[in-house]
């Protein structure tokens with residue numbers, strides 16, 4: 001069986017990297033077919049695995065906007081016949097809407113929606129069209145001259161990333177990253193539900209909120225009491241209960257338990273924001289402090305500015321960089337997202 005994923009196109013690599021990381025840590029067995037940027041099919045999923053995989057992916061992914069069960073692959077010549085030959089009673093419950101999305105296809109989306117909708121109505125009893133609140137959503141994706149005919153079984157909570165933007169939280173302080181990127185970084189760290197994730201520069205708790213929402217136990221610390229306190233306020237607000245927060249300098253970090261994942265956005269730029277640690281030394285200090293607090297197979301996912309070379313620093317401590325992605329912020333700043341782990345002996 002197959003799942004059709006429609007991903008964000010706001011970054012050329014991160015959505016796919018995030019999907020790969022979640023599949024790896026959740027042991028999802030499927031082949032990935034990249035149709036084009038933003039359109040992915042997960043193939044060769046066994047029938048038993050389809051629902052559990054569908055649930056995990058909709059719960060976890062940040063840069064994937066929609067996931068559907070793929071019913072049929074079609075093309076321009078066979079589209080109408082294929083729509084008519086599907087037993088829609090297996091997929092549609094009372095009311096439905098057809099929505100068409102195009103990727104490099106020159107079709108009239110409204111006309112295609114109408115045509116498909118009327119063919120479905122003709123071939124299935126006791127259903128009606130409801131364009132505003134359909135119980136079932138038929139998603140058709142057109143790519144070049146191909147059509148992917150799919151049904152949405154589980155809705156992704158698309159509103160979450162809008163509603164959890166930093167300025168909408170009860171405790172706000174400038175510098176918190178956008179929640180989709182925070183979720184993606186949590187996923188890149190390959191952490192699983194129930195495992196312990198640490199952010200030692202927690203600020204307003206943006207990363208911890210995303211980790212808490214996918215079911216991780218979270219720990220945050222920050223050199224400023226005000227930030228540690230703000231993180232607790234924000235975690236409470238999002239209903240996250242399994243957390244601890246501490247007020248400490250990263251150099252003093254000594255965890256009560258080794259963590260399964262570290263995800264963080266260290267401060268950079270001015271020394272006043274780093275607890276008086278000079279320039280890039282904050283990164284060196286951080287790597288030294290974090291190493292012994294991580295399990296041997298734990299991953300660290302962090303952000304840094306392009307002008308800081310992390311390679312010699314991680315190497316000195318015994319880490320290695322396994323993945324890196326650049327996000328252009330403006331003309332003179334690219335943010336680098338690195339996935340790091342302990343060197344294997």
Ligand SMILES: C[S@@+](CC[C@H](N)C(=O)[O-])C[C@H]1O[C@@H](n2cnc3c(N)ncnc32)[C@H](O)[C@@H]1O
Pocket residue numbers: 175176177200201202203204205206207221222223224227248249250251264265266267268273274275277
């Ligand atoms: C870029 S912000 C993190 C933003 C955070 N991801 C959020 O969602 O709000 C960096 C944080 O590191 C904290 N910080 C600076 N120096 C530190 C140090 N030496 N030890 C621990 N925390 C420190 C700052 O107070 C700041 O809150």
